[in-house]
Amino acid sequence: MGKPILLKLKTLPCTFIERFNRFVALVDVNGEIKRALITNTGRLEEFMIPGRRAFCLPKTGGKTDFVLVAFEDLGGKGAVIDTRTQAKAFERAVELGLVPWLSGCRIKRKEVTVGKSRLDYLFDCPGGEVYAEMKSAVLRGGKRGEYAMYPDCPSTRGQKHIRELISLRKAGRRAMIFFIGAMPGVEKFRAYERGDPEIVRLLMEARKAGVEIHALSISLLPGGEVVVEKPELEIEV
Template sequence: MRLGKPEVCTIIRRLNRFVVEVEVGGEARLARITNTGRLLEYLVRGRNGYCLPNRGKTSHRLIAVEDVEGAALIDTDLQMRSFEEALGKGALRWAPCIIASRNPSVGASRLDYLLRCGEELKYVELKSAVLRENGYAMYPDCPTARGRRHVAELIKIAEAGGRAMIVFVAALPRVRAFKPYVQGDPELAVLLRKAAERGVEVRAFSVHYDPAESAVLLDREELEVAL
């Protein structure tokens, strides 16, 4: 998935959940960020990032941050686009599906997708895994009531005889597997194991951002999931 030409920026500090102060061309700018995780490993003063122009209250949008052999794609909107593109190209062999609808209402939540997989309908939620540990991509990096609620809704769907799946987008280079970050949210880790036991599919795939090509590259169409 190719993007526009990025501007290299330098992280200064995170101002709030949605805005990061960066330096672009020697000047301080405000950059929008779509990822509400803590991202403490990436939003480090002096670290290089990659920005695209943005309309609105911020002049830029921070999409990626330098990492080993490429960059971590921290932008959750682009992570979703990478999933949709891979799905449309048939690159995810474990998901021979098409998008039936986006943001379906389920209980008190809205999930990301309702997919049509042959004759079946499947509710799907995507989660961003950009925390690294010994070759693993992990989620979450902080407590997430919203994440727990989504997993609980998927469990209810599966228990009622429906099809449900949670997909972790490991959006950083050189990872070989996914696992929940127990220290980030112990309760969520327990819920994920329960979800798998109740019939919810737990999947993961990996992508990263290539600054030289300004492209999001699919690395592994399926990662091992260690619950």
């Protein structure tokens, strides 16, 4: 039985040339150099190597012609770096009931203002409302490459979100942070101390406060299908 399909994208093969700036990459599409939007603010240094095969999605409007969706990874599958695709895939997984740690839940609101932050989701669950933040984990680690890790660089924004979740939990609200391990072959999630030691410290504090921490993995198939790899990864914080 195949892995559950979440999205079907009309991607084109492309070759990464360079990261022009934080939000734009230069890519080769059918022999032409094009600009592609990067939505992921991580450094992504293990993927952004000149000459690496990637997957681009055509777009209209703006200063870019494509979205850089994924890089070719294990077994020809794609590691999905595009955070919008990650979010759409996750939301579809929730709709299809494929996320065991959100069983019976539905998305009540997105982009929810809490304190001085904006969290990604407010879920309506059987036990009540859950405030949640999603993070992209596309750094591979471990001797066998079995870990999806976050973050790959310092993130003051990520720190602020975790602090808000801790405050919500201490105020008696249910709070959650979850990670999209958007790479094939990963089995576990680990916080990456060299990326941001404060994030690691805050996640440990969050867990002690009762903030729920989860992760799942997805990948992109060569035909453009985004699939669930593992609906629940083991957590190491």
